[in-house]
Amino acid sequence: MRVPEAQDEPEGASMNTITGAIVLSAAAAAATAAPPVVVSQQAGAERTLSLTVYNVGRALVRDGRRVHLPAGEVSLEFRDIAARVMPETVSVSGEGIAVVEQNYEYDLLSPQTLLAKYLNQDVILVVEEPGEAPGQVVLRRVAGQLLSMENGTVWRIGSDIVMNPQYRNLVFPEVPATLRDRPTLVWLLKSASAGGRWLEATYLTEGITWKADYVLTLDGEGSRAELLGWITVDNESGAEYANATLQLVAGDVHLAPAPRAAFVETMMMKTAAAPVEEESFAEYHLYSVARPTTLKERQKKQISFLEKSGIGVVRRYVVEGSAGLFRSRVGVQRHEVRVEIDLANRAANQLGVPLPAGTLRMYQKDRRGTAQFVGEDAIRHTPVDETITVTMGSAFDLVAERRQTDYRRFDSTSESAFEVSLRNHKETPVVVTVRERVGGDWEMLSNSHPFTKESAFGVSFQVPVEARGSATLKYRVRVR
Numbered sequence: 408m409r410v411p412e413a414q415d416e417p418e419g420a421s422m423n424t425i426t427g428a429i430v431l432s433a434a435a436a437a438a439t440a441a442p443p444v445v446v447s448q449q450a451g452a453e454r455t456l457s458l459t460v461y462n463v464g465r466a467l468v469r470d471g472r473r474v475h476l477p478a479g480e481v482s483l484e485f486r487d488i489a490a491r492v493m494p495e496t497v498s499v500s501g502e503g504i505a506v507v508e509q510n511y512e513y514d515l516l517s518p519q520t521l522l523a524k525y526l527n528q529d530v531i532l533v534v535e536e537p538g539e540a541p542g543q544v545v546l547r548r549v550a551g552q553l554l555s556m557e558n559g560t561v562w563r564i565g566s567d568i569v570m571n572p573q574y575r576n577l578v579f580p581e582v583p584a585t586l587r588d589r590p591t592l593v594w595l596l597k598s599a600s601a602g603g604r605w606l607e608a609t610y611l612t613e614g615i616t617w618k619a620d621y622v623l624t625l626d627g628e629g630s631r632a633e634l635l636g637w638i639t640v641d642n643e644s645g646a647e648y649a650n651a652t653l654q655l656v657a658g659d660v661h662l663a664p665a666p667r668a669a670f671v672e673t674m675m676m677k678t679a680a681a682p683v684e685e686e687s688f689a690e691y692h693l694y695s696v697a698r699p700t701t702l703k704e705r706q707k708k709q710i711s712f713l714e715k716s717g718i719g720v721v722r723r724y725v726v727e728g729s730a731g732l733f734r735s736r737v738g739v740q741r742h743e744v745r746v747e748i749d750l751a752n753r754a755a756n757q758l759g760v761p762l763p764a765g766t767l768r769m770y771q772k773d774r775r776g777t778a779q780f781v782g783e784d785a786i787r788h789t790p791v792d793e794t795i796t797v798t799m800g801s802a803f804d805l806v807a808e809r810r811q812t813d814y815r816r817f818d819s820t821s822e823s824a825f826e827v828s829l830r831n832h833k834e835t836p837v838v839v840t841v842r843e844r845v846g847g848d849w850e851m852l853s854n855s856h857p858f859t860k861e862s863a864f865g866v867s868f869q870v871p872v873e874a875r876g877s878a879t880l881k882y883r884v885r886v887r
Contacts, residue, residue, distance in 0.1 A: 459656060472485075494610075507594075521582070531551075535573075618641075620709075623770070638709065640708045642702045724745070744802040762789040808827070808828045841880055844865055851882065
C-alpha cells in the first residue's frame with residue numbers, strides 16, 4: 408500500500424494514515440465551530456413601530472430598533488414580535504450587516520412542551536404522604552424517569568413502571584434553551600463592526616383586522632341626517648404595538664389561495680374633528696391616523712374618522728316581486744313593504760368622501776328628540792359621487808297584497824294579469840315602488856300606472872297612495 412505524501416497539517420490536527428484524511432483534534436474542532444455571540448433584543452425605548460392594516464385580516468408591521476452588535480457572526484434574537492407573524496414575509500435591513508440565516512422559533516414554553524422536552528430524563532415528583540399525626544400531610548421528593556406521555560404519563564420510579572402517578576407538582580432542573588416564552592425571530596448576522604446601529608424588521612402578520620362602522624342619525628322628519636364614521640381595529644395577532652403609526656387600507660387586496668373571547672376596550676366618544684387623513688393609494692384608499700396610538704393585544708380600538716351633518720336623505724318604500732310569478736298560476740300573496748334609504752355621496756349633499764365598506768346603523772329622533780335605533784345594513788366601498796342604498800326594515804303601516812286575476816298559456820307563451828293592492832295607514836301620503844322580475848321575452852300588454860324598464864328582466868312602477876288611503880296597480884304581461 409502506498410503511503411500518502413506528507414502534507415502541511417493545520418495546528419492541532421493529525422494525519423489518518425489509512426485514509427489520508429486530516430483529522431482535527433477536539434480542541435481545534437471546538438475552536439473552528441465556536442458558536443456565534445448571542446444578542447437578545449427586546450422592545451425598548453429606542454423603537455419605532457408602524458402598522459398598515461388591511462381589511463383582509465392582515466397587517467404590515469415595520470419594527471425599527473436600535474441594537475448593539477459585536478463584530479463578526481452574531482445570533483440576534485428579535486423578541487416581542489407578533490405571535491401570528493408570517494415567517495416567509497420577514498425581512499430585516501440595517502447598515503453594516505449581512506443576513507446569513509433566518510429562523511422563526513415558536514416552540515413555546517408550556518406545561519406540555521416542558522414535559523415533552525424531558526422525555527426519557529429524570530424529573531423530581533413531589534408526592535403527598537400521610538404524616539405521623541392524624542390528618543397530617545408530608546411532602547416527599549421522588550426521582551422518576553418519564554417514559555411516555557401518550558394518553559397520560561408512564562414513569563420509571565425505582566424498579567417499578569408506574570402509570571399516571573399522583574403527585575403535587577413536578578420539579579425540573581432547568582428550562583431547555585429551545586423553549587421560548589413567546590415567538591422569536593432569530594437572525595444569524597455578519598456584523599462589519601462593533602457598535603450600535605438601527606435595524607428595521609418588516610413582516611406581515613395575521614390576526615389584525617379593521618372595519619368601518621357608521622352611525623346615521625335622522626331628524627324627526629327623516630329628511631336630514633348626521634353621519635359619524637368609526638374605524639374599529641381588532642388585534643388578535645399576539646403582540647402589543649405601543650405608540651405605533653397606524654394606517655388602514657380600504658379596498659379588496661387580492662390574496663393567493665391558501666394550499667378567537669377578546670378583551671374589548673373602546674373609545675366611543677364624539678370628537679371635535681376626525682383625526683384621520685384619507686388619500687388615494689394605488690387602486691385603494693389609505694387612511695392615516697394623525698397621531699400615534701397603542702394597540703394592545705386582544706383589544707378592539709375605535710377611532711373617529713368621519714363627522715358630517717345636514718345630509719339629505721331619500722326614503723323609498725319598495726315591494727319586490729319574486730321570480731317565476733309569470734309562468735304559472737299563483738294564489739294571493741302578502742308582501743312586506745321594504746324601507747330603503749338613499750344617501751348621495753356628493754359634496755353638494757354635505758358628504759363627498761370615499762367611504763370604506765362597513766356596517767351602517769340607523770337612528771331616528773322621536774318627538775322628544777331622543778334617537779332610537781331603526782335598523783342597520785352593510786355598505787360596500789363607495790367612491791365619491793356614488794349613491795349608498797341601505798335597507799332600514801319593513802314599514803309597519805303599509806300593506807301590499809298581490810292577486811293573480813288571469814292566467815293563460817299558449818304553447819311556449821303565457822299571459823298573466825295581476826293586481827297589487829297597496830294600503831296606507833299613515834297620516835301622510837307615500838309613493839310605493841313595485842319591482843317585478845319578469846324574465847324571458849316579455850311584453851307589457853296593459854298597465855294602470857307608468858312603468859320603467861330597469862333591465863332586460865326587470866320593471867318597476869311608482870304607485871302614489873294617499874294618507875289613510877289605498878291604491879291598486881293593475882297590469883297584464885305576455886311572456887315567451
